[in-house]
Structure formats: C-alpha cells, structure tokens
Amino acid sequence: MFDPVEKLKEFVRCPSVSTDPRYKDGMRAAQGFVSGLLGSLGFAVEVVPTGLHPIILAQRAGEPGWPHIIIYGHYDVQPPDPLNLWKTPPFEPTEREGRLWGRGTADNKGPLMAHIAAVGRLLEKNPRVPLRLTFLIEGEEETGSPSFLPFLEKFSRRLDGDFVFLSDTGIPREDQAVVTCGLRGLTLCEVEVTGARMDLHSGLHGGVLRNPIQALAELCASLHTPDGRVNIPGYYDDVLEVEPWEREELGRLGTNEAEYREFLGIPAFHAPPGYTPFEAVRFLPTLEFNGIGGGYQGEGSKTVIPSKALVKISCRLVPNQTPQKIRPLLYAAIRERMPKDVTFRIIDQHDGMPYVVVPPGRSNTPRNQPPRLAQAFRALDAAATEVFGRAPLYLREGGSVPIIGDIKRVLGLDSVLFGLFLPQDNLHAPNESFNLRVMQKGSEVSERMLSTLAAG
Amino acid sequence: MFDPVEKLKEFVRCPSVSTDPRYKDGMRAAQGFVSGLLGSLGFAVEVVPTGLHPIILAQRAGEPGWPHIIIYGHYDVQPPDPLNLWKTPPFEPTEREGRLWGRGTADNKGPLMAHIAAVGRLLEKNPRVPLRLTFLIEGEEETGSPSFLPFLEKFSRRLDGDFVFLSDTGIPREDQAVVTCGLRGLTLCEVEVTGARMDLHSGLHGGVLRNPIQALAELCASLHTPDGRVNIPGYYDDVLEVEPWEREELGRLGTNEAEYREFLGIPAFHAPPGYTPFEAVRFLPTLEFNGIGGGYQGEGSKTVIPSKALVKISCRLVPNQTPQKIRPLLYAAIRERMPKDVTFRIIDQHDGMPYVVVPPGRSNTPRNQPPRLAQAFRALDAAATEVFGRAPLYLREGGSVPIIGDIKRVLGLDSVLFGLFLPQDNLHAPNESFNLRVMQKGSEVSERMLSTLAAG
Numbered sequence: 058m059f060d061p062v063e064k065l066k067e068f069v070r071c072p073s074v075s076t077d078p079r080y081k082d083g084m085r086a087a088q089g090f091v092s093g094l095l096g097s098l099g100f101a102v103e104v105v106p107t108g109l110h111p112i113i114l115a116q117r118a119g120e121p122g123w124p125h126i127i128i129y130g131h132y133d134v135q136p137p138d139p140l141n142l143w144k145t146p147p148f149e150p151t152e153r154e155g156r157l158w159g160r161g162t163a164d165n166k167g168p169l170m171a172h173i174a175a176v177g178r179l180l181e182k183n184p185r186v187p188l189r190l191t192f193l194i195e196g197e198e199e200t201g202s203p204s205f206l207p208f209l210e211k212f213s214r215r216l217d218g219d220f221v222f223l224s225d226t227g228i229p230r231e232d233q234a235v236v237t238c239g240l241r242g243l244t245l246c247e248v249e250v251t252g253a254r255m256d257l258h259s260g261l262h263g264g265v266l267r268n269p270i271q272a273l274a275e276l277c278a279s280l281h282t283p284d285g286r287v288n289i290p291g292y293y294d295d296v297l298e299v300e301p302w303e304r305e306e307l308g309r310l311g312t313n314e315a316e317y318r319e320f321l322g323i324p325a326f327h328a329p330p331g332y333t334p335f336e337a338v339r340f341l342p343t344l345e346f347n348g349i350g351g352g353y354q355g356e357g358s359k360t361v362i363p364s365k366a367l368v369k370i371s372c373r374l375v376p377n378q379t380p381q382k383i384r385p386l387l388y389a390a391i392r393e394r395m396p397k398d399v400t401f402r403i404i405d406q407h408d409g410m411p412y413v414v415v416p417p418g419r420s421n422t423p424r425n426q427p428p429r430l431a432q433a434f435r436a437l438d439a440a441a442t443e444v445f446g447r448a449p450l451y452l453r454e455g456g457s458v459p460i461i462g463d464i465k466r467v468l469g470l471d472s473v474l475f476g477l478f479l480p481q482d483n484l485h486a487p488n489e490s491f492n493l494r495v496m497q498k499g500s501e502v503s504e505r506m507l508s509t510l511a512a513g
Numbered sequence: 514m515f516d517p518v519e520k521l522k523e524f525v526r527c528p529s530v531s532t533d534p535r536y537k538d539g540m541r542a543a544q545g546f547v548s549g550l551l552g553s554l555g556f557a558v559e560v561v562p563t564g565l566h567p568i569i570l571a572q573r574a575g576e577p578g579w580p581h582i583i584i585y586g587h588y589d590v591q592p593p594d595p596l597n598l599w600k601t602p603p604f605e606p607t608e609r610e611g612r613l614w615g616r617g618t619a620d621n622k623g624p625l626m627a628h629i630a631a632v633g634r635l636l637e638k639n640p641r642v643p644l645r646l647t648f649l650i651e652g653e654e655e656t657g658s659p660s661f662l663p664f665l666e667k668f669s670r671r672l673d674g675d676f677v678f679l680s681d682t683g684i685p686r687e688d689q690a691v692v693t694c695g696l697r698g699l700t701l702c703e704v705e706v707t708g709a710r711m712d713l714h715s716g717l718h719g720g721v722l723r724n725p726i727q728a729l730a731e732l733c734a735s736l737h738t739p740d741g742r743v744n745i746p747g748y749y750d751d752v753l754e755v756e757p758w759e760r761e762e763l764g765r766l767g768t769n770e771a772e773y774r775e776f777l778g779i780p781a782f783h784a785p786p787g788y789t790p791f792e793a794v795r796f797l798p799t800l801e802f803n804g805i806g807g808g809y810q811g812e813g814s815k816t817v818i819p820s821k822a823l824v825k826i827s828c829r830l831v832p833n834q835t836p837q838k839i840r841p842l843l844y845a846a847i848r849e850r851m852p853k854d855v856t857f858r859i860i861d862q863h864d865g866m867p868y869v870v871v872p873p874g875r876s877n878t879p880r881n882q883p884p885r886l887a888q889a890f891r892a893l894d895a896a897a898t899e900v901f902g903r904a905p906l907y908l909r910e911g912g913s914v915p916i917i918g919d920i921k922r923v924l925g926l927d928s929v930l931f932g933l934f935l936p937q938d939n940l941h942a943p944n945e946s947f948n949l950r951v952m953q954k955g956s957e958v959s960e961r962m963l964s965t966l967a968a969g
Contacts, residue, residue, distance in 0.1 A: 241716055245814050245816070247814075252777075253777040253778055255778075255939075256941070257777070257942070258942070259801045259827055259829065260699075260829055260910075260913050261910075261912050261940070262911065263794065263799040263801050263827075264741075264784060264785075264790075264793040264794045264798075264799040265773075265777075265784050265793055265794050266779050266783050267741070267779075267783040268802050270802035270805045273805075274729070274730040274732075274734045275730075275733075277726065277727060278730045278733075278734035279734075285720075285723070321710065321713070321721075321722060322709055322710030323709055323722050323723075323854060323855070324854055325853065325854040326721050326722060326854070327722050327852075328721050329720075334720075334721035334722075337720040338719065338720045341720055343720040345816075345818055346724050346727055346807075347715060347809050347816055347817050347819070348807065348809035348810045348819065349730075349805055349807050349810075350807075350810035351802075351804065351805050351806075354804045354806035355592075357656065357862070358657070358703075358827065358862045358863070359532075359591070359804070359825075360699070360701070360801075360803055360913075360941070361803050361804070361941060361942075362801055362803070363803070367810070369815075371719075371814065371816050373715065373716060396783075397780065398779060398781040398783045399779070399780070400780060406814045455716045455718070455719060455720065456717050457716050485714060486711075
C-alpha cells in the first residue's frame with residue numbers, strides 16, 4: 058500500500074487552481090495524478106471532458122446486487138492569493154506540528170486521499186470485496202461546478218449508486234467526529250448602480266443628483282430588519298422547522314458563545330432573535346454583502362461623485378428554500394427599493410440548492426429511507442465512535458456544497474457527509490493546512506464503514 | 514513674447530500629481546518650469562520650501578502707492594486614474610477640436626498660463642507699468658493646501674496686496690464670462706468599519722455577526738432625508754440667505770434643466786425642494802460619498818464576509834457655515850448611528866472655508882468695500898463685456914478653493930475670481946481638456962483689467 062501522506066504531498070504539489078487559466082498545467086497534473094493513482098488500485102478510469110476541467114469517473118464493477126457507493130471529491134483548489142501571507146509556499150507541502158501545510162491540503166485533497174487510502178487498504182486485504190465503487194472527482198468545485206449538472210444528467214445510468222460518500226465539511230475538534238446532515242444553498246448576484254454617465258466633480262455638481270453610492274447604501278440598508286433578519290417579503294416562507302433533536306445535538310458541540318465571539322473579535326453577535334449564533338449559521342438563511350465598491354478608495358481624498366457603484370450579494374438558503382423562489386423575491390425587492398433617479402442592472406451569478414438528510418431513528422427520519430443508506434449511517438456511527446472515542450454529532454452546516462443538492466435531484470441519491478476539516482485549517486485562506494491525525498482517523502472510519510457494508 | 518499654447522504644453526508634460534509620491538519628479542519639473550518662466554519675465558522668484566511641495570512666490574516690486582495685485586494659481590494636478598479611460602495619454606498634451614487635452618490643462622495650468630501670458634504682454638508693451646505684481650503659485654491645491662495657511666501667516670507682510678486675482682472657477686459657455694462671487698467650503702473624512710478581525714467564509718459564519726458593509730450602508734443611508742437634504746441636526750443653521758439678485762443672475766445662465774440632465778445622463782434630478790439644480794449646487798451644502806469599498810470587488814464572486822469596509826465623505830459648505838461647526842455635527846451623527854456590534858474609526862481629512870464676495874452696486878455690497886477692489890470689479894466687467902461680447906454673470910459656484918477663505922481671514926484680502934472652465938473640460942476626470950479660444954480670451958481680459966488698474 059502507498060503512504061497516504063506522501064501521496065498527498067505529491068497531490069498538493071500540483072497547483073490545481075481551477076479559476077485561473079495560468080494554472081492550466083497544474084490542473085492537468087492533478088488530474089493525471091488522481092487518474093493514475095486510482096488506475097493503480099484497479100479502477101477503470103475515464104477522464105470525461107467538459108467545457109472547462111475534466112471530471113474523473115473511476116469505477117470498480119461488480120455483481121448487480123452488491124452495494125454501490127459513489128465517493129465524491131474534487132481535485133481543484135482555491136487561488137493561493139494573497140501569496141505574501143503564506144509562511145511556506147502554498148504548493149510546496151510542508152509537514153510541521155502534525156499538520157500538512159499547503160493550498161488544498163484540507164479542501165479537498167487530504168480528505169479525498171483519506172478515502173482513496175481506505176479503499177486501497179480494503180482492496181489489498183480483500184481483492185474480491187463485494188462492493189461496487191465509483192470515484193467521482195471533479196475539477197470545477199471552486200468555480201461553482203458549472204459542468205457537474207450536465208455530467209450527472211448524461212452519466213446517470215452509470216451512477217446507479219446506493220448513496221454518495223464524501224468528506225468536504227467540518228468538525229469542531231480533533232476528537233469529535235461530525236456527520237453533516239444538511240448544507241445551506243446559495244443564490245448570488247451583483248448589483249451595479251449608475252448615476253451620471255461619468256465621474257463628476259463633487260463641488261461643481263454636488264447637490265443636484267443622487268450619488269450612486271447613496272442609492273446603493275439605501276438599497277443595502279433596506280435588506281435587513283434591525284434585529285438581523287432578511288427584510289424581503291416571503292423570504293422565510295419555506296424555511297424548514299428545526300427539530301428539537303437538532304438543537305440538542307448542537308448543544309453538545311462544546312463551543313461557547315464567549316469563545317466564538319473572541320475568535321471572531323466582535324463586540325456582539327447579531328443573530329436573529331430566538332437563535333443562538335450556532336443555530337443561526339445552520340438553520341437560518343442569510344443575505345450577505347460580499348463586496349462593495351465605487352469611487353475613490355485610495356489614500357487620502359478625491360472629491361468625486363462616482364458614476365458607478367456595485368455590490369456583490371450572496372444569499373445562503375436553508376431547506377426547503379430554493380434559488381428558483383428566492384432569486385425573484387430578492388430581485389423584486391431590489392427593483393422596488395432602488396431610488397428611481399439612478400439606473401441599475403442586476404447581474405446573475407451562480408445558484409446552489411440547500412440539502413438535508415436525516416439519519417435513521419430520529420423524529421423526522423423519512424419512513425421510506427433506503428435500507429442501504431440507513432445501514433451506511435449506522436456503520437459510520439459505529440466506526441466513528443470507535444475511532445474517535447465518542448459518538449459523532451449529527452449537525453447541519455452553514456456552508457454549501459451545491460453538487461449535493463444536484464445529485465439528490467438528478468440521481469435521487471442522498472449523501473453521507475463525514476466531516477474532516479478543523480476550524481484551524483484555514484480553508485480558502487492563506488496557510489491552509491490539514492491535521493494528519495484527523496486524516497488517519499478519517500481514513501480508518503471510511504475503511505471500517507465500507508467493510509461493514511461489504512459484509513452485508 | 515512666448516507662445517502661451519506651446520508653453521502650456523510644456524507645463525502639462527510635467528506630471529505634477531501632488532497626492533502621489535511616485536510623481537515627485539513631475540512635481541519638481543512643474544515647479545522648475547513655472548519658476549523659470551516667471552524669472553524670464555523679470556520677476557524675483559523665490560521657491561519657498563514647505564513640508565511637502567514648495568510654494569512659488571514671484572514678485573515684481575514697485576512704488577508703494579502702486580496697485581498691488583496678487584495672482585494665484587497652482588502647479589499641481591489631480592491623479593490621472595483611471596488611466597484606461599483616457600483617449601490620449603494624460604501627460605502628453607494633444608491639440609484637437611480647438612482644445613488642449615491632458616491632465617491639468619484646465620485645472621489649473623491653462624488658466625494660470627493665461628494670466629502669465631497677460632502679464633508677459635503687458636510688460637513687453639510697457640516695461641515700466643506702474644503695478645506691483647505677485648504670483649503666488651502653490652503645489653498642494655489638490656491635496657487641500659496643507660502648507661498654504663502657515664505660509665500666509667509667515668509671509669503676510671510681503672503679501673500686502675489690494676486683492677487676489679485668479680481663474681480657478683467655471684463659465685457655462687464659451688461666450689459667457691463669469692465673475693465668481695462665492696465658493697463652497699469643505700470638510701472631509703473617512704469612516705472605516707471593522708466586523709470580525711479577519712475575512713470570514715460567508716457559509717461557515719454568515720448569520721452570526723453584522724457585516725461591516727451592512728453597518729456602513731445603514732450609516733450612509735441615514736445621512737440624507739428622502740427629499741435630498743442632509744439629515745444631520747443643525748446642518749442648515751448657518752446657511753446664508755440667497756439674495757434676489759443672485760437668483761436673477763442665475764436665471765440668465767441660459768442653460769435649461771433638460772440640457773443639464775441630458776449632459777449628466779440621469780433619469781431625474783435630486784435637488785432639495787425649493788431649489789433648482791442650478792441653485793442647489795451654489796446655495797446649499799451637501800454631504801457626498803466620494804468612495805466606498807470593502808470585500809471582493811473583482812470579476813465573478815467570492816463568498817466572503819469582509820473584515821473591513823470604508824467610506825469617504827465630503828461635505829460642501831456654503832457661507833456662513835464653518836468646518837469647525839459642521840465637522841462635530843457630522844461626527845456626532847456617525848457615532849450615534851453606527852450599529853454597536855461593529856467597531857469603527859473616523860479619519861480626519863482636510864477642511865476649507867466657504868467664501869463670498871459681493872461686487873459693487875448690489876443690494877448687499879458692503880459699505881466699506883475697498884476702492885481698488887471695486888475698481889477691479891468694474892475694470893473686469895468692462896474688459897469681459899468687450900472681449901466676450903456680453904456682460905459677465907456674477908455667480909456663486911459649487912466648487913471650493915479653500916485658500917480663498919484663508920486669504921480673506923489671514924490677509925484680509927478679497928479675491929476677484931474670473932471663471933475660465935467650461936462644463937466640457939472634465940476637471941478631475943479622465944480626458945480633461947481646456948478650450949484654447951477661452952484661454953486666449955481670458956488672457957486678453959486679464960491684460961485689459963491690469964492695464965486699466967495701472968492707468969489708475
């Protein structure tokens with residue numbers, strides 16, 4: 058068997074930034090690396106071309122009656138900028154303090170490697186293990202997976218799995234496993250406001266027209282109520298009721314508000330009434346401003362009335378909201394509230410469906426839950442309890458993995474999400490790293506769960 | 514005599530951006546150019562060092578009884594950004610359509626050159642003309658003239674003029690001269706808001722804290738009433754009553770609202786009730802947002818909750834408001850209205866006093882107006898009527914020339930402001946240009962006025 062840490066280093070050395078064409082070679086290297094590794098484990102590897110970065114479809118066939126598990130991962134990573142904040146170069150993986158440092162170590166190369174290593178050991182111990190396995194590894198996750206949905210639709214017959222298994226979510230501490238039971242969705246847009254056709258001298262023209270920054274500020278200020286809720290009619294209509302067991306589970310998280318506030322460095326939280334910050338981030342939708350810009354932002358002053366100003370808005374959605382319903386509500390609010398003495402345009406950006414799955418034995422577990430999904434949850438629970446020394450928590454998470462909702466919709470499959478990121482991992486930020494003990498434990502849990510399923 | 518247009522081109526080729534240390538050489542070149550030109554006309558030129566950019570003090574001495582006219586100008590210019598919007602490079606002056614294009618052609622190198630050329634011709638025709646003349650040319654006008662006030666205080670004895678003469682204000686059309694009778698003042702600041710200590714993933718943390726962009730939007734939206742007035746208690750307390758003759762004079766401007774709206778390219782004006790756009794810009798104070806920034810502003814999306822957001826605010830003030838009174842009112846409003854779950858700081862920027870001077874023979878002309886100031890107004894009126902083919906208009910202007918208020922306060926001198934900018938000149942914007950026929954006419958008026966004063 059290969060050494061998973063050494064293999065992970067090789068993987069991280071491929072600078073596979075999907076959003077930036079300058080990293081084309083790195084993308085190709087990462088794709089070749091994964092394909093080769095899975096091929097060496099006996100998988101039939103197909104590299105499926107897309108408009109942008111190919112999807113790797115690696116399958117181990119078997120008897121039709123065997124369980125079929127689809128393991129998802131992605132070989133692309135976030136851009137490493139700002140480079141000057143990295144302590145060691147992002148694409149030269151470095152081991153220290155029990156961690157591997159580098160871009161993509163945690164998101165998602167390390168967790169993916171944990172599962173590949175689990176499968177490798179399983180097949181080494183029992184080359185005839187009665188499992189059908191599919192690795193589905195894309196290269197566009199960090200750009201919103203534009204090719205993934207058409208791929209699913211085209212390859213649905215070969216993706217006749219029992220469930221999807223992946224690690225692309227978080228855990229609170231090294232010794233606390235988490236099974237992620239829900240994800241928020243997304244709907245994104247940009248609003249560009251135009252006042253005069255050109256930048257104006259604020260003395261010669263100030264006082265006659267509405268400044269586009271002012272119009273934008275008025276719009277943005279209108280989108281929340283003072284108590285922190287989104288101020289758009291109908292926004293909360295489809296928000297899924299929180300089950301008492303979900304609040305209880307969250308209560309076992311073991312992080313307190315004072316610590317969290319300290320971590321963020323804020324004077325006070327601003328969660329809507331009736332929700333702790335930990336609940337708000339998981340159970341409620343948001344509307345956030347990700348960026349705003351207009352006019353002079355440099356040193357000192359420039360007394361200009363800018364022609365244009367823009368804001369980037371992202372809404373996180375929870376089950377059972379949908380981008381199809383929320384986007385028109387948002388746009389209607391923008392159109393209605395934007396002052397009439399400016400012009401504006403709304404630029405669509407990507408969407409993602411929220412997702413929820415309920416483990417067996419809960420108040421809201423669906424009666425018709427597929428037996429192999431229920432079996433997987435039970436096997437995972439046992440394995441995680443053994444390896445981590447305590448039962449896993451079943452939590453929804455605030456982040457989004459939009460392809461999970463697409464898989465549910467197109468293939469009808471649920472996902473078993475086993476968290477492996479720690480808060481210290483610096484995902485999407487400089488000095489990303491992955492805890493190698495967590496990687497080892499995650500790989501062990503994965504192997505045990507697959508073994509149990511193979512045993513029938 | 515030198516060719517004023519060729520000399521102006523030389524002047525514009527010196528990239529004298531005072532706010533940006535990268536243009537240090539350009540500042541030195543511009544300063545050397547002006548000093549040399551005035552020296553060649555026989556002026557005793559002194560380059561007075563300051564903390565930042567030297568002030569050029571060029572004097573032509575004479576009998577104590579002669580009129581002493583101080584001609585003001587500035588050799589610094591605005592930054593040329595955004596560079597990609599210029600049709601020809603900002604510091605390579607280009608003549609086309611009867612205009613000279615380039616940064617600083619209008620503000621203020623062209624108008625200054627018109628006066629230098631006028632003095633040049635006057636001295637050529639009559640080398641013994643009985644006038645004392647001082648050119649006072651600074652290099653920090655575009656950064657708020659921080660060195661000018663201490664300079665005035667130090668050099669007040671040598672600045673024993675009858676009045677100050679300058680062209681740093683506008684005219685509505687090529688054939689309509691304007692004598693500017695008032696200027697707005699300024700008070701500037703920047704507000705920086707901080708949410709969490711670092712940028713956050715909007716999925717993992719969205720919903721627990723107030724986004725600093727949101728806090729800033731709420732603050733900004735609170736600073737105006739829906740009808741376009743500044744929403745700060747006491748803001749309008751000291752605003753000078755408008756005289757009927759001022760509204761009448763403005764009525765003769767000959768620009769209609771439809772044309773002005775078309776020029777700006779806006780769907781509607783937003784002037785406070787009771788004021789036309791032309792009146793609002795001259796007679797009312799404003800509060801404008803000159804720039805706003807925070808988070809991700811690039812292509813596409815990045816689902817971040819930014820740590821910081823900033824806004825740059827400028828208030829234009831009218832007589833008899835003062836920055837000393839308005840700044841505390843503004844800061845109190847910011848402190849009171851900023852949401853308490855973010856932190857913020859206010860960064861002071863520069864101030865400028867508003868200014869008003871009344872020409873002879875009006876309802877509100879001071880009884881004790883100095884005879885040589887009154888004489889200058891009458892001489893200017895006659896010269897402008899002759900050269901432009903119609904009587905000049907006497908108008909207050911929306912822009913600010915803060916040093917005019919300082920001169921009044923420290924030296925006790927009023928200023929005769931002869932407008933030369935056209936609305937098409939794009940001051941402070943890309944594709945600045947100066948109309949060369951206006952330059953020629955302005956120079957002619959200047960020479961005639963000085964001749965009349967010399968004749969006693």
